[in-house]
Amino acid sequence: MNNYGVVPAMCLALFSWAFACPVFTEFYPDPKDVSDQEGEYVEIRMDDFRAESLYVQFESKSVMAFVWPEAERFVLVHDSAQCLAREAAQDAPQAGVACGSLGKISLPNSRESVWKLWAGSCMDSVTVMQPKPGKVIQRVGLTDNWEFVEASKAVLESQEASDSLLEGVMAGLSPLRVTEVHHCPEEPMPEWVELYNSSEYPLPLEVFRFCDRGGALGKAGDSIQPYQAVLVSKDTSTLRAALNIPDIRMIQVSLGFLNNTEGTLRLCFRDETIDSVYWNKGTVSCPSGFNPLTMRREFTPGYLPKNVRNVSLAAKVPVEYKLSSRVVSKKGAPLRVIVESEYNVALSLLDSAGRRVWKTIVSAMSNEWVKVPAQEYLGIGAAFVSLSVGEYEDVVGILVRP
Template sequence: MKKWFIPFLGTDLFVGLTLVLAQCGSPAYACPRFVEFFPDPVEVSDQEGEFVEIRLDDFQDIVRPDSLCVQFESKKPFCFAYPAGSSFVIVRDSLRCADFPDASCGLAPSLSLPNSRESEWKLWAGACRDSVLLMRPKAGKSLRRVKDSDEWEVAEPSFSVQPSGEFNPKIRISEIHHCPLEPEPEWVEIYNASDKALSMQQFRFCNRGKNWDVKRDDTLAPFEVAVLTRDTLMLREFFGFKDVRLFQVSMGFLNNTAGSVSVCWGDSVIDSVAWDKSTVECPSGFSPMSGAAENTPGFLGKSRREKGESEEPFTYRLSSRVVRRRGAPLRVYVESAYPVQLRLLDSSGHEEWKTSVPPHSNTWWLVPVAQGAGLGVAYVSLSTGRFEKVLGILLRP
């Protein structure tokens, strides 16, 4: 079956009155229905493992609805273009779509499934309605509808969400400040160099205490950077901006003159860095990948990429940075092993257009600059996980 990725359409739709279970406007076909929820994975992070599956109807010769909307309790609903095929899976990370080869896939990054209480869910598509009240889930188990009944059972998840035996989390130490001027606390920056979200609870500083004491659902998204320190409140004051993710963890004290720090996953050392007096002059921090002084918290600097440790997840080319309204259209070439979100932003950074570029597409994509942005400056954004490139362009008459 061909795999589809369903873009998020928005939520400005009218929600009807009481939703009746599987109520349809015509008896000629079966309506979409919830069939499985997986709220509490144990071997991977919630962001990576959670999913909701909906059984679809092909509608045959009947006019297909334009959209399918899903709502969790009183939260803002998620609406998608009506999917193709017989199954639709909603995930929180587009990189998970590859795990569902026989289903259409929709992205809802902020859709967090409760794992310690009952929950209520609704969906609607055209005249069809479905609503369910789910029992409290069990860790590592899914909640699945029993055939076509209104009963639900605890079962093994239908889709594999276990990490493989060769799983090798690519956490990299990307910056260290071992001797800042007091009272600034010491800090270590880490980088997820993989295409998988990683649970922060699974890691620790080797020989420096227990696993990082963070919230259960705290994850490091694909290609995301975070800063670890003993005192997040004070460090935030020194940084002076809020865009950096900070985590308070047990890390002991770093030696000012000569020392080392390592990140462990279980009994395995994932990355290790050492320094001495010749590495950098205090109070400067440094990048382990270049050995040079650096102070760019939350930002993966050029020096890391020069060492090849943090290879960018995609490459790209623009046909031109200057586009004329009546001239040749803007084309963007994207090459990646991962799904890439391609967006057009106006001069204020507001989204005007977007599309999802599938993995290994390796082709040119037309960007409707002339229709989607006004004259002057605009931007093209390419992103996968938390890694993003924003490129300025100029639209002329």
């Protein structure tokens, strides 16, 4: 143990600096002016090293795996809106920063903690000293010494940039829209409303609510992901049992009662109305629900057709692709797919039953043909190729012949 209370990094990490390996540089376990979920972060310096993946582990918890971030620094946070702010604030000190999610991991604020990272032949391991409230634990240069410093200006600027950027996202036609209303469902199903984020950005649920109905849609750190649909109800347990679709995300909010014969529902961003829905007896007969975009009867919880997904000005299809062929021979040329996207794309093979049998990540802006091992992983008959970004997914059928 040295004077700073951090066990020296493993020998491999000591030599790694000569090769610009990734290393831990900052930990912020105990923010003072905001909640832990809003303020906690772990920062990693990336430099010029390159690998396919980066792995991070906190003590004995599950290993966190990330597609290689193309940035000078990689910051692990809870609130994905902060990632958006850091990427967008090009004039701020945090330019060149990529973000990843800490998931459910909470940084200890009353004891030491052990962290490891590795990528390719590089490895770094540190024991972080017991935190002090409001202090950042920062690496001293390229040494194994650490010190307490005041919460950096970059942290405060990131929070301010998050608010500023979110205001910009909401300035046009709202990317968060009401896409289905069930004001008089068949009993015992409770009333529910479907919301859809049609943008490529995660949106923090704490700043959205149904105007004059209950509180925020979520607490600090909760987000609705890009191209994700969520169901809002005052009784999510009964709704989940009635729908029997386990994969749908649900949010419990005190909505009050929705009038069966005539009513209005308004969605607010802070105190501003961003979407409004009106219905009466002529809209749809009970028991049923309707789509506010078409004003027609609808019952498709958690699913939106493509023509409904892009309901905002900010929306766009996040990935374009082309297959070399939709018919593959077991002994013929391999299937290839060219993917064009600003984002990392999950490319998968699905068998005839829709089960994933192979998956890879296509890096953003790669614009190259990717070999897909259909012959090795699929049997004779119909199958599928899936491309997904966040909650957005496009699936195309293929045929495997002898």
